[in-house]
Amino acid sequence: MNLVLFGPPGAGKGTQAKILTTSRGLPQLSTGDMLRAAIAAGTPLGLACKALMDKGELVPDATVVGIIGERYDKPDCARGAVFDGFPRTIPQAQALDEMLAKRGRKIDLVLELKVDDAALLARVEQRIKDGGPVRADDTPETLKNRLSVYYANTAPLLGYYGDQNKLQSLDGMAPIQTVTDQISAILDGMASV
Ligand code: AMP
Numbered sequence: 001m002n003l004v005l006f007g008p009p010g011a012g013k014g015t016q017a018k019i020l021t022t023s024r025g026l027p028q029l030s031t032g033d034m035l036r037a038a039i040a041a042g043t044p045l046g047l048a049c050k051a052l053m054d055k056g057e058l059v060p061d062a063t064v065v066g067i068i069g070e071r072y073d074k075p076d077c078a079r080g081a082v083f084d085g086f087p088r089t090i091p092q093a094q095a096l097d098e099m100l101a102k103r104g105r106k107i108d109l110v111l112e113l114k115v116d117d118a119a120l121l122a123r124v125e126q127r128i129k130d131g132g133p134v135r136a137d138d139t140p141e142t143l144k145n146r147l148s149v150y151y152a153n154t155a156p157l158l159g160y161y162g163d164q165n166k167l168q169s170l171d172g173m174a175p176i177q178t179v180t181d182q183i184s185a186i187l188d189g190m191a192s193v
Contacts, residue, residue, distance in 0.1 A: 003187075011113040088150075109190065110161040121143060
């Protein structure tokens with residue numbers, strides 16, 4: 001099973017991906033986490049991406065396609081994976097389809113977590129008020145840019161996957177457990193893939 005978790009920044013993709021890792025044994029492939037790890041490790045790739053990430057801009061397609069391809073060939077992806085925050089552009093989705101086809105695989109399902117922008121901004125403001133650790137790109141200003149990048153570059157993928165009949169949408173504003181239960185019901189209802 002190869003699953004894409006889709007939605008704007010802050011929709012809860014990472015939370016649900018982590019739950020799926022435990023419940024279904026599918027690894028979470030988050031390009032954002034991989035890039036942050038590269039920054040923390042001080043690699044040239046990390047250094048090249050940091051400024052773009054801090055501004056909420058996308059890093060180049062070739063960069064994320066490369067790191068995903070390398071990660072997908074690790075043994076823990078033998079039964080598939082949950083893609084979180086990837087693909088984010090049409091060329092990335094095409095590259096992912098090609099990469100999987102070469103391995104005799106495909107994307108089985110794309111789950112869209114629908115949320116509204118005002119709620120996402122309110123969540124960031126709350127996290128800052130709570131004084132917890134916040135990411136460098138977790139500020140109201142950067143979130144606004146990440147949202148416009150999402151609508152311009154990423155939202156068109158809804159059509160791409162809709163045309164392939166792979167898209168299912170969920171209310172991402174519902175409590176975490178409700179979203180988890182709905183995802184679980186969808187996966188249980190699918191033919192064993
Ligand atoms: P995320 O943790 O998924 O919100 O990603 C954080 C940042 O990493 C994004 O704002 C982008 O700068 C970069 N990034 C992560 N995934 C991708 C991707 N698939 N394509 C381009 N940039 C990405």
